[in-house]
Amino acid sequence: MIDTSSKLYNLSKILGIIFIICYWLSDSLFDAFWVLGLIPFAFIGTPLIIILLIAIFKKDNAALLVGLSIVVTILITEVFRSELLKSEKVLVATLDGDGSRIFLTLRENRKFELVADHMFGSKTFKGNYDIVGNKVIFLTRPYDNDFIPDTISIINDKLVLDFDSSGKPILGFANYFTIEDNKIKRTITTPIR
Structure with missing residues (x-):
């Protein structure tokens, strides 16, 4: 059973959603000014990685599920952006x-x-x-x-x-x-x- 009431889960879920939105908008941010594309990844990605590493050590399955969802979302997005479907x-x-x-x-x-x-x-x-x-x-x-x-x-x-x-x-x-x-x-x- 996955405990969705843990603080790690809630924090990883919020940061994960913000990270995915920033990831989807990264092309627009890079187009405007390349540093803008890096800032969200540094300020959101770093804490998210730390939280997911803590979740691994604490064996918090709910937070790990969020991490897995982020990875799968990025992989699917990259397939659509790649030359495979063009x-x-x-x-x-x-x-x-x-x-x-x-x-x-x-x-x-x-x-x-x-x-x-x-x-x-x-x-x-x-x-x-x-x-x-x-x-x-x-x-x-x-x-x-x-x-x-x-x-x-x-x-x-x-x-x-x-x-x-x-x-x-x-x-x-x-x-x-x-x-x-x-x-x-x-x-x-x-x-x-």
Whole structure:
């Protein structure tokens, strides 16, 4: 029989619920400022671990059940966040900037993920795309400003953001993504304008 009236159980239950909520919100906290993502884990996770260790030594089954529930919840969440349940990647590319990087992933099911990393955090954009010829057309805005246009061009091992007035790709600093993995069936070597 599990005693649910113990102080360890009640304390672990409260801290466990707060910890799981912080865990689910950790991506948003990291996006805002990476330190914000660590603070809840330090101030809530540390006491929770101490309480669960005490529960192990006192053989408090109710508190241990809370600990097991937390671990199972985190494992299930990680399965849903992982690549296991997502469509296959057909193109992976990176744009390097001053102290930042933008990672673009196109998936087989016509969904994209764009992660903008900078020194203070990151921001993730998700949406739908289509491919026409050598052009990737974002049906959902890929960024919160006009830095990345809604249409980019695949040329050799690059995703080009813009062209000059004569139609040549602009390949200056931070004007293109470098393609790291491309499973799109056709190879394009010249721009189609």
